[in-house]
Amino acid sequence: MKNIQAIFVLMVSLCICNSWTFGRELKAYVPVFPRELEKSFNVDPNKGYLIKEIRKDVYILTDGIYQSAVITSGKKVILIDAPLSLGKNIKKAVSEVTNKEIGSLIYTHTHTDHIAGSQFLADIKGLNIIADEQAQKYLKEIKDPTRLLPTEIIRNKKLTIKAGSLKIQLNSMHNYHSSDGDLFVYIPERKFLMVIDVLAPGYVPFKGLDLTTNVHGYRKIFDTILSYDFDIFLGGHLTRLGGRKDVEVAKAYVEDLYQTVKRIHNSTDISASMCNTARAVGWNNKYLLFKVFLDEVTTKATKEIEARWIEKLGGVDVWAKSHVETMLVYVRWD
Ligand SMILES: [Zn+2]
Known part of the structure; x- marks a missing residue:
C-alpha cells in the first residue's frame, strides 16, 4: 500500500514538474509587441x-x-x-x-x-x-x-x-x-x-x-x-x-533568409561534417550523417535570422527555424 502511495505521489509530482517546465518554455517566447x-x-x-x-x-x-x-x-x-x-x-x-x-x-x-x-x-x-x-x-x-x-x-x-x-x-x-x-x-x-x-x-x-x-x-x-x-x-x-511597407518588410525578410541560408550552406563543408559525425558513430547510418550536416546549417542560419529580425517582426522565434528549413530545401535541391 505504501508503495502505491509513493508511486502516486511521484506521478503527481512529475506531472506538476512537466507542466511547470512546459509553461516556462512557452514563456521564453517573445510576447506579442504592444505596438x-x-x-x-x-x-x-x-x-x-x-x-x-x-x-x-x-x-x-x-x-x-x-x-x-x-x-x-x-x-x-x-x-x-x-x-x-x-x-x-x-x-x-x-x-x-x-x-x-x-x-x-x-x-x-x-x-x-x-x-x-x-x-x-x-x-x-x-x-x-x-x-x-x-x-x-x-x-x-x-x-x-x-x-x-x-x-x-x-x-x-x-x-x-x-x-x-x-x-x-x-x-x-x-x-x-x-x-x-x-x-x-x-x-x-x-x-x-x-x-x-x-x-x-x-x-x-x-x-x-x-x-x-x-x-x-x-x-x-x-x-x-x-x-x-x-x-x-x-x-x-x-x-x-x-500596407506597402508591410510587403516591403516581408520581402526583405525572405531575401535575407535566402542569402543567409545560401551563404551558410555553401560555406559549410559537408565532407568534414560527415567525417566528424562518422568518427563518433561510424559510416553505416548515411541518413544520420546527412541529417547532422543539415542541422548544422539550420542551427547557424536560424541563429543569424533570429538576431537580425527578433525586434522587427512578431513570431521570429516561433517560425524562423521552419523558414530556414524550407529555404534550405530550395537552396540545396531546387
Ligand atoms: Zn492556403
Missing part, C-alpha cells in the same frame, strides 16, 4: 467575428486570425473567400451591414481553411462561385462536401467583375502558395489588394514560408504585389490589415 496589439482588430470573443468597412463598400470580415472580404457596391453582395472558422457567421455578419443578398463567392485558392466555410452558404439559391479553372478541376476531383464546387470559371487567368461603380479585377496566373494556383483580387478605385497566404502584416510568415509549395514563386511574388497601385493590403491573416 501590434494596439493596431489589432478588436474582435469580441463572445461574438466571434468582426465586420468593418475599410473602404467605401469594401468590408473586412475577420475572427482575429482569418480574414475575408465583403463587397456591397453591386445589386448583390460579393464575398471573397469563406474561411471555415467564419463559416457559421458569414450570413449574420453580412446582414449587419447590408440588406442585399449574397450573390457571388470568389475563391482565392483551394485550401480548406479559406473556403470550407462555403458549406454554410449551400442554401443560397443561385449562388455564383467563381474560381480558377485549375482550382475547379482539383475541387471536382477531391469531392469534398465542405468546399462547394465553383460554378463559374476564370478562363485565361483573368476576369473583371462589375459591382455597381466598382471593378473587381481577378488574376489567377500566380503560383506562390497553393499547388492549384493563387488568385489576386484588386479593386483599383479603392486601391485595395487582396493576396492570401503570403504574409501577415507585423509578423513573419506562418510556418514554412506560409506553407508554400513553390519557394521560387514565393520569392518572386513580393515584386509582383508591389507592382500594383494599392495602399490597403488584405493577406488573409492575422490581426490587422497591411
Whole structure:
C-alpha cells in the first residue's frame, strides 16, 4: 500500500514538474509587441467575428486570425473567400451591414481553411462561385462536401467583375502558395489588394514560408504585389490589415533568409561534417550523417535570422527555424 502511495505521489509530482517546465518554455517566447496589439482588430470573443468597412463598400470580415472580404457596391453582395472558422457567421455578419443578398463567392485558392466555410452558404439559391479553372478541376476531383464546387470559371487567368461603380479585377496566373494556383483580387478605385497566404502584416510568415509549395514563386511574388497601385493590403491573416511597407518588410525578410541560408550552406563543408559525425558513430547510418550536416546549417542560419529580425517582426522565434528549413530545401535541391 505504501508503495502505491509513493508511486502516486511521484506521478503527481512529475506531472506538476512537466507542466511547470512546459509553461516556462512557452514563456521564453517573445510576447506579442504592444505596438501590434494596439493596431489589432478588436474582435469580441463572445461574438466571434468582426465586420468593418475599410473602404467605401469594401468590408473586412475577420475572427482575429482569418480574414475575408465583403463587397456591397453591386445589386448583390460579393464575398471573397469563406474561411471555415467564419463559416457559421458569414450570413449574420453580412446582414449587419447590408440588406442585399449574397450573390457571388470568389475563391482565392483551394485550401480548406479559406473556403470550407462555403458549406454554410449551400442554401443560397443561385449562388455564383467563381474560381480558377485549375482550382475547379482539383475541387471536382477531391469531392469534398465542405468546399462547394465553383460554378463559374476564370478562363485565361483573368476576369473583371462589375459591382455597381466598382471593378473587381481577378488574376489567377500566380503560383506562390497553393499547388492549384493563387488568385489576386484588386479593386483599383479603392486601391485595395487582396493576396492570401503570403504574409501577415507585423509578423513573419506562418510556418514554412506560409506553407508554400513553390519557394521560387514565393520569392518572386513580393515584386509582383508591389507592382500594383494599392495602399490597403488584405493577406488573409492575422490581426490587422497591411500596407506597402508591410510587403516591403516581408520581402526583405525572405531575401535575407535566402542569402543567409545560401551563404551558410555553401560555406559549410559537408565532407568534414560527415567525417566528424562518422568518427563518433561510424559510416553505416548515411541518413544520420546527412541529417547532422543539415542541422548544422539550420542551427547557424536560424541563429543569424533570429538576431537580425527578433525586434522587427512578431513570431521570429516561433517560425524562423521552419523558414530556414524550407529555404534550405530550395537552396540545396531546387
Ligand atoms: Zn492556403
